[in-house]
Amino acid sequence: DGGITQSPKYLFRKEGQNVTLSCEQNLNHDAMYWYRQDPGQGLRLIYYSQIVNDFQKGDIAEGYSVSREKKESFPLTVTSAQKNPTAFYLCASRRTTSGKPDTQYFGPGTRLTVL
Amino acid sequence: DQQVKQNSPSLSVQEGRISILNCDYTNSMFDYFLWYKKYPAEGPTFLISISSIKDKNEDGRFTVFLNKSAKHLSLHIVPSQPGDSAVYFCAASLRGLVNSGAGSYQLTFGKGTKLSVIP
Numbered sequence: 299d300g301g302i303t304q305s306p307k308y309l310f311r312k313e314g315q316n317v318t319l320s321c322e323q324n325l326n327h328d329a330m331y332w333y334r335q336d337p338g339q340g341l342r343l344i345y346y347s348q349i350v351n352d353f354q355k356g357d358i359a360e361g362y363s364v365s366r367e368k369k370e371s372f373p374l375t376v377t378s379a380q381k382n383p384t385a386f387y388l389c390a391s392r393r394t395t396s397g398k399p400d401t402q403y404f405g406p407g408t409r410l411t412v413l
Numbered sequence: 414d415q416q417v418k419q420n421s422p423s424l425s426v427q428e429g430r431i432s433i434l435n436c437d438y439t440n441s442m443f444d445y446f447l448w449y450k451k452y453p454a455e456g457p458t459f460l461i462s463i464s465s466i467k468d469k470n471e472d473g474r475f476t477v478f479l480n481k482s483a484k485h486l487s488l489h490i491v492p493s494q495p496g497d498s499a500v501y502f503c504a505a506s507l508r509g510l511v512n513s514g515a516g517s518y519q520l521t522f523g524k525g526t527k528l529s530v531i532p
Contacts, residue, residue: 404458
């Protein structure tokens with residue numbers, strides 16, 4: 299059945315290392331998003347992509363990079379330039395055709411801990 | 414500057430009673446609103462939404478009310494069940510701007526309200 303997968307569930311990295319978080323969807327959604335959640339905070343948008351080979355910075359893009367080479371995949375790289383990378387990262391996708399185009403559907407998330 | 418605010422970080426309700434979660438927004442251009450439910454260490458799940466042309470939308474035990482003049486919406490859960498215990502996020506969209514070609518379907522989220530339903 300269709301959905302959004304994020305792997306791994308938990309990820310540990312040493313300070314100064316880049317790390318890539320995976321996000322795959324088989325919902326045939328055009329748009330994909332990356333959010334970060336910190337304790338007591340809402341979801342903050344890192345990057346989004348409305349279509350393959352195109353992506354836009356969100357509110358907190360510094361220290362992150364993305365690619366969108368395939369419709370199904372939207373990996374997020376947390377670089378060493380990100381000052382506080384420890385957080386819960388959420389990927390979402392959205393159908394851009396009929397129905398409720400605003401509604402984003404989320405994956406299960408990846409908890410990144412930088413030691 | 415927070416455009417979507419959930420001023421109550423937490424709420425406790427007895428099982429069977431009504432839960433009312435509140436959300437305020439400052440951007441009058443927001444015209445579509447969504448509620449998401451989130452369990453710890455999981456992704457949010459879509460619950461219910463409402464367009465600004467309506468003032469109420471109902472889905473089973475969940476009802477969302479919108480007061481545009483007050484820039485306020487609320488989510489009512491009746492009756493509350495222990496399984497409803499989660500964090501609830503309010504989100505807003507600029508659908509009208511998208512239709513006019515001036516925006517995208519980005520969602521602006523509040524910080525969430527943790528609901529605890531006590532058996």
